[in-house]
Amino acid sequence: MFEMKGCTHGHQSPPTTSYDTRQRILDAATEIFAKEGYGKATVRDICQRANANVAAVNYHFGDKEKLYSEVLMQTYQAMLNRHPTSGGVPEGASPEERLAGFIRAFCRRIYGGGPESYLSWMMAREMAEPSPALDDVVQKMVRPQQQQLIAILNALLGPGLPEQALRFAMGSVLGQILFFHYCRPVVERLFPERKGLLPDPDQLADAIAAVSIPGLKALRAKYERAQEGR
Amino acid sequence: MFEMKGCTHGHQSPPTTSYDTRQRILDAATEIFAKEGYGKATVRDICQRANANVAAVNYHFGDKEKLYSEVLMQTYQAMLNRHPTSGGVPEGASPEERLAGFIRAFCRRIYGGGPESYLSWMMAREMAEPSPALDDVVQKMVRPQQQQLIAILNALLGPGLPEQALRFAMGSVLGQILFFHYCRPVVERLFPERKGLLPDPDQLADAIAAVSIPGLKALRAKYERAQEGR
DNA sequence: TTTCATTTCAAACATGCGCTTGAATCAATA
DNA sequence: TATTGATTCAAGCGCATGTTTGAAATGAAA
Known part of the structure; x- marks a missing residue:
């Protein structure tokens, strides 16, 4: 043996x-x-x-599954090392700048192309078919990023927002970032003339920031109105 | 034989x-x-x-694959019959109201729960691992919805926007709608106290509309500024 | 050189899968 | 009732997969 x-x-x-x-x-x-x-x-x-x-x-x-777990963790770690979450924006910058930096770093990770995007492909498959390795990946890798985003949103929107509104705001930002990646099979079939082309990471990031920053402020206004009206 | x-x-x-x-x-x-x-x-x-x-x-x-194709097409058709794309908002309503209706109908389809969401699960898997049936589904089922969304966005943002900006706007709306569904495995692990709970479809739809309508108008302003500045 | 733990290898084992087969069953028709 | 075409059935074929096995190779230590 x-x-x-x-x-x-x-x-x-x-x-x-x-x-x-x-x-x-x-x-x-x-x-x-x-x-x-x-x-x-x-x-x-x-x-x-x-x-x-x-x-x-x-x-x-x-066995095969333990190999997969090690591949997933190692790939995630390598990607975090290469693309720090902050996007290069300093700690003391305004919430708007920090949000834009977060979005840009995330877009570059995903839409940069090449073998660097292996992680994105694996994570997309984890969404459809979670493996036992996902628990660890979320706790060790995803959660720190999510907390950073929540901190930025708290600074941008004020601390008084209900938890649900914060979750929605988080989903709003992340959903916009991930859409063209997770729905790529449909997008490619809707726009066959762009097949194989990825959106330019920085242009996409700019567009998302341009929607999100005014949009999220409007969301806060909506919740404040609902609070007063009660 | x-x-x-x-x-x-x-x-x-x-x-x-x-x-x-x-x-x-x-x-x-x-x-x-x-x-x-x-x-x-x-x-x-x-x-x-x-x-x-x-x-x-x-x-x-x-064979198994032809069975799957028939299941997918039939399930998609059944869902469209049950949740018309317009969300019950009349044709002549304002672009804002039509966009809100589109978002609400989409959220109800996905986050309504029960066997009605079988389609959403199957489509999520198609994103990770497209099957031969996806071509037909996109052309016959998805494209009409997408064109309806594009028409609404054109009415909301004015017809002068470049194609890329329209695609980004489309991705912004759809990404926000789909996030909590496609990333459910991660969301559940980030918020284990809410495991098994789906976001309330109408509350989520309201939040997305509250972000998107002001946000998209800001996006248009950004593109107009870029146009002038050239 | 000898020893011995580590690593590699060709072969095969065990299992689960989609699919096929040819006979049996069923139901409508003549 | 006899005939015929459509449907159901138990059995198993062929194949790909993850894994195991026992022996061979490797290389550093004695």
Whole structure:
């Protein structure tokens, strides 16, 4: 019987030969999981692309699902490192500027194209078919971003808003950002002349900010009116 | 060898015994495809729930994929019959009222709950993993709605807007509507105390209209300023 | 060189899947 | 009743998949 310790052998040698195989499998799996989805991706395909034996996945990761979890977490972490949530806007900037920065950073992550968007594809599939790995991803990766957005919205709208209004405001911003990504199959079929073209991240971000900032202020006014009218 | 004519036999008798089986399979398949997705749904499960033999799917529909196509088209048609796109707002109403009606009808379709939302689940899966049936659904079902929304936005924003701005405006409205549905797995994990609860359709629709109408007018102003500044 | 734990490998195992088959059943017609 | 075409059925075929297995290869330590 095998002992699946894999990476944490008692000796040293972090980048041993086995590590190479492990990393090759991770890289191949990232691409294939993103393009095919968890269900359609086969460990045979992954191992072939990684120049590894079929048994390598089970030896190094236990099973296909644990491999997927590691791919998802690692891809999310890599993306956060590359695109910090703030969008480069300093802490002390106005709420409007910070919201615009948040939107721009998010749009660049998603609509930047290339292998950097593997994470977006995987997350889109998680929405249709959540995997056991999603709990961890949300708690460790998504929640900090969401809290940052909530903080910005609180600053922009004033702290008196009911929780439900804050959730709606959050959904308003995120929904606008994600639409062209999550609904891409429909958008491509509605505008076939633009097939394969992604919206320009910065132009889209500007448009969303231009709608959201006046729009959210109007939303606050609506809630304040409802408060007074009671 | 069998001749798979199924429903269109040369004689009369629309609701013969065979039709019962066919319809039972359609109903069972609708539920299972919506809940499990095309890939995880098995024809064995479907036939068991329909009290039919495994071979019945192939006999009546040819194969699993043709069954799915029929389920998807039929479910979409049923939903459109039940929730007309206009939201009950008359043709001659103001663009603002028509937009609010469109948003409200859409939200009710999606967040109404119950088996009526089977379509939304299936469409969400189509976004992650488009099936061959999606082309037809978009052309026959989605496009008319999209053109209606575009017409409303044209009336609201004036006809001079560049195409890209119109697409962004369309995405802004639809993205806000769809967010809590398409990102439900993440939203549920971010707000576990609200797990299983859907946003109230009318409250959400009001909030989206309250953001979108002032927001979109601001977007137009931005494009007009860009036009002049050139 | 010998030893020994780690890693790789070809082969196959076990399972679940969509689909097919040919006979049995059913219902309408002559 | 006898005939005929449509439908149902139990059984199983063929295939792809995740996983296991036991042996072979590898490479550092003794």
